[in-house]
Amino acid sequence: MSNTAEKTFDPTDPHGFHAKDTHGHVILSPMTLIGVLVALIIFTVLTVFASRFEVWLSEAFQWEIPQSVNVAIAMSIAVIKGLLVLMFFMQLRYDTPLNSIIFGTCLLAFGCFIGFTALDLFTRDSIDRARSGEIKAGGLAAAHTRYEQVFNEKTGQWERRKVDISVLGLPVAERAKIRERGPDEQRVSAHHDEPAPLPTADRTVRLTGLHLFAIHDEHGGDGHAEDGHAEVQGDDHANENQDGHADDLAHDPGG
């Protein structure tokens, strides 16, 4: 966009003779653009092929390639494709370094985000063995909907019937009952075919539902987590948890 006709000396311009005129305006050649597109398509075909090849191997020969290899291949190809888009389509290669620095800093922040989260979640057991149970595969997030086999007397056949175990799906009376019994009871009912889970070393107070403010306990009962007496009950909970924690270790030292 450098218009030579307009190039006059401007004493108020710190850049002098429009020194900044030329950068930031690179016209990419059609061959560059087409080349990048072709490379992107080829890498896409490659990553899809690698994924299908792995599935085919496992189905035809029962050769299970470790997931880490699969992830490594897919992610390296994605990074190459991403760099191609960033460097050529987004023109970072030709642009002022400032834009690259801005984007690089953002990626660094992303790295910190995922790095420190993983560092916390996946190394808890190496610091405190009792905490290893907190993060366990298949443990904490369960389906809200389950099915059970029910014999239908009208049709004389067994049918699948939906069992809604979520608190939100329960009638108001049931919900009140659960609130009375406390969240731990509710967890037991969610896993009704399993023994009651032992208390964990988790000292946090579990709440069910949305509570912007502490709810006044109408029954004056022994105050479960969701009433306003969480602080008062804090010591009791801590003792319970410590006992349970000892049990937990005794039963299952592996965590």
Next chain:
Amino acid sequence: MSTIDTESPSAKQPLWTRMTHAHHFRSHDEEFDACKIGMWLFLTTEVLLFSGFFVAYAIFRAMYPEAFRGGSHHLDWRWGSLNTAILLISSFTIAYSIRCAQTNNQFWLKFNLLFTAFCGLAFAGIKFALEYGPKWAQGKRPGILYDYPNPVNESEPLWWSVYYMATGTHLAHVLIGTAVIFIIWYRATKGMYGPKHYTGVEITGLYWHLVDLIWIFLFPLLYLIH
């Protein structure tokens, strides 16, 4: 940002020759660079928005590998690949439209912009009609809405939550980008973009490339890793 110069003797010239920079900038270039840095700063916030989904994906995948393996088997890699190709080609056409604006190739500038916008619509159509629609009907829904009778793992609703949130947010970006590209195309039909003035095409292109960039990572993570 830019204002239209109506007083110069060249008022009969194409609109882009009459676009002048805003008064608080020293030159057109300075305005262009400022707009571009502003766009890059905005793109970093977009990346950080999506980084939440990527972290959720990584952590939950490590915690519930069976649920994620079971969930990803429900996705059809062919639709994912088709959508990837559509986005890559649209990224190319919008990059080419910037070149067309720089070289004052008005017809292909408008054609490429329109083509890119229709690619965005095609992506959204495939996503809604062939992926979200059937899956939602089968009960493969996020979180508490989950109603699929044969889950491999009890934590599969978590997979669908991550899937719908990540692809849904991405789809919202595709639709917003498509709308913006239609606006840019309309402006291009008025002759607003040319070698001297193409800031709008350039920063819209940056946004569209970011949408593409995020899909480049979402696609293998969701569809290809088993």
